[in-house]
Each structure stands twice: as C-alpha cells, then as structure tokens.
Amino acid sequence: NAGVTQTPKFQVLKTGQSMTLQCAQDMNHEYMSWYRQDPGMGLRLIHYSVGAGITDQGEVPNGYNVSRSTTEDFPLRLLSAAPSQTSVYFCASSYSIVSGNTIYFGEGSWLTVV
Amino acid sequence: TQLLEQSPQFLSIQEGENLTVYCNSSSVFSSLQWYRQEPGEGPVLLVTVVTGGEVKKLKRLTFQFGDARKDSSLHITAAQPGDTGLYLCAGAPTYNQGGKLIFGQGTELSVKP
Numbered sequence: 001n002a003g004v005t006q007t008p009k010f011q012v013l014k015t016g017q018s019m020t021l022q023c024a025q026d027m028n029h030e031y032m033s034w035y036r037q038d039p040g041m042g043l044r045l046i047h048y049s050v051g052a053g054i055t056d057q058g059e060v061p062n063g064y065n066v067s068r069s070t071t072e073d074f075p076l077r078l079l080s081a082a083p084s085q086t087s088v089y090f091c092a093s094s095y096s097i098v099s100g101n102t103i104y105f106g107e108g109s110w111l112t113v114v
Numbered sequence: 115t116q117l118l119e120q121s122p123q124f125l126s127i128q129e130g131e132n133l134t135v136y137c138n139s140s141s142v143f144s145s146l147q148w149y150r151q152e153p154g155e156g157p158v159l160l161v162t163v164v165t166g167g168e169v170k171k172l173k174r175l176t177f178q179f180g181d182a183r184k185d186s187s188l189h190i191t192a193a194q195p196g197d198t199g200l201y202l203c204a205g206a207p208t209y210n211q212g213g214k215l216i217f218g219q220g221t222e223l224s225v226k227p
Contacts, residue, residue, distance in 0.1 A: 004156075035217075040123065042202060042217035043157070058214065090156050103147075103215070105156030 003027065006091050006106035013081040013113045021076040021109050023091030029104075031094045032074040033058070034066065036087040037108075043090065049074055081113045117141070118205050120218030127193055128226055135188040135221045137203035144208050146179055146186045147215070151200040193225045 007022045025032065033048035035058075045058030049068040063085060065077040074093075078085060091106040119138045127133055137146070145164045149157035161170050163179035163186060170177045174197075176189040190197055200222050204215040 040219055042118075042120075042219045043204075043215075044217070045214055048214065092156075102159050102162070105158070107154070107156050 004091055004093050004104050004106035006089075006109050008109060009107070010110045011112070013078070013111065015081060015083060015113060017081050019078050019081065021078075021089055021091075021111075023074045023076065023106060024072050025074075025091075025093040025104070026072065027093065027095070027104070028071060029093035029095050030071065031096060031101075032068065033092045033103075034064070034074070034076045035090045035092065036060065037090060038087050046076065046089075078111075083113045085111065086113045087111060118203055118216050118218040120203055120221055122221060123219060124222045124224075126224040126226065129194055130192050131225075133190050133193055133223070135201055135203075135223075136185070137187070137205075137218050138185045139205065139216075140184065141205075142183050142208055143205035143216075144183070145206045146183075147204045147206075148177055148186070148188055149202040149204060151202060151220075153199075157200075157202055190223075193223075195225045195227050198223055198225050 004025045030051045034046040035043040037043050044060050046064050047066040049055045052068050052071050055066050055068050068074050089109045092103050094101045094103045121136050147162045148160045150160055151157040161177045166181045166183045168179045174191045178187050200220050202220045203218040
C-alpha cells in the first residue's frame with residue numbers, strides 16, 4: 001500500500017543545475033499536483049494535472065516544468081536551480097477534482113540550492 | 115486571489131488545556147479541509163466540511179464551517195502531547211480550477227506534558 005511515493009528525499013543542488021523530482025502513485029488517481037512548502041506560507045501549488053497528457057500551472061509555476069505521460073507518474077523538473085527554490089516539495093494525488101475529495105500527499109522532498 | 119488567514123501561527127500549551135485554531139477568509143469556499151502534518155512527513159487529511167454551519171467531531175477535535183462558508187475553526191479539548199504538530203486549513207475555491215486548494219499558513223502546536 002505505497003500511496004504517493006516521492007524521490008529523492010533530500011537533495012543539494014548548485015545554482016544553475018537541473019534536476020527532476022520523481023512522483024508516483026499506485027491508486028489510479030487522475031488528479032496529481034506539486035506543492036512547495038515554505039515557513040509561514042503554507043503550501044503553494046506549482047503545477048497540477050487532471051489526467052495523463054494534461055497539465056496546467058498553479059500559483060508559483062516559474063522555474064518548474066512538469067509532464068504526465070502516464071496516470072501513475074508526475075515528475076517535476078527544475079530547469080536551472082536558484083536559491084529561491086530551496087524548499088520542501090510535496091507531490092499529491094486524488095481520485096478526482098471534485099471539491100472536498102481526499103488528497104493524499106507524499107512524504108516530501110527537501111531541496112537545498114546553494 | 116482567494117486567501118486563507120490562519121491564526122495563531124504558533125501555540126504552546128500545557129497538557130489538558132483547550133485550544134482553538136481559526137481559519138478566515140473574505141471569500142467563499144465550496145469546502146474546507148483540515149490537515150495535520152508531522153515533522154518529515156506530508157500533510158494528512160483530518161476532516162472535510164462542506165455545508166455552511168456544519169460541525170464535525172473527531173474524538174477530542176471539533177471542526178466547524180462558518181455559516182457563510184468563509185471561515186472555519188478547529189477546537190481541541192484536553193490537548194495531549196500527541197496532538198503536537200502543524201495544523202493546516204485548506205479551502206477549495208468556488209470556481210473549478212483543477213481541484214486547486216488554497217492553504218492557510220499553518221498553526222504550529224506544541225503540547226507540553
């Protein structure tokens with residue numbers, strides 16, 4: 001019963017490097033999303049997807065790319081890392097986009113950009 | 115842009131005390147959820163409230179959705195050290211935007227034995 005799995009758990013990047021945060025869910029959920037969590041700011045939506053082949057921008061999309069080639073996977077790419085992208089990243093999924101539906105979060109990926 | 119103001123941001127109390135966390139907005143939400151997050155883990159859903167005035171209880175936790183669906187509260191009775199954690203409220207906008215949730219800033223609760 002894996003749920004939402006994120007890798008890596010911890011990562012240190014140098015400014016300008018690129019990397020991909022992996023996210024996979026085994027619940028056959030259509031809706032997947034990426035959030036970043038910063039102190040005192042709650043969680044902010046980066047990108048989301050309502051199904052394979054469909055993605056859209058959230059509140060803070062700049063500097064990040066996503067793709068959704070399968071229902072299970074929703075990777076988040078940092079194109080050229082900046083210190084402002086130091087944060088904790090959470091992947092989430094839910095069965096549908098219906099309001100009030102339960103959203104399941106991964107355990108988080110701690111990213112430091114130096 | 116819809117915002118959720120959560121208060122207080124930090125709360126440190128003794129075991130056995132009661133507490134209330136507030137989540138306020140000037141906008142209407144179609145539903146509101148409360149999450150609890152422990153260090154090193156992702157948020158876990160506690161409850162979803164949908165109807166204005168709705169009250170839900172989860173053991174010692176009582177959740178209320180305001181009549182106008184603009185605010186919500188979480189009340190904990192006789193807090194225990196195991197209640198320590200980050201509590202987040204999250205509202206679903208009335209417009210359909212891909213299931214987007216608006217999160218409050220969070221309340222860091224510490225319950226001392």
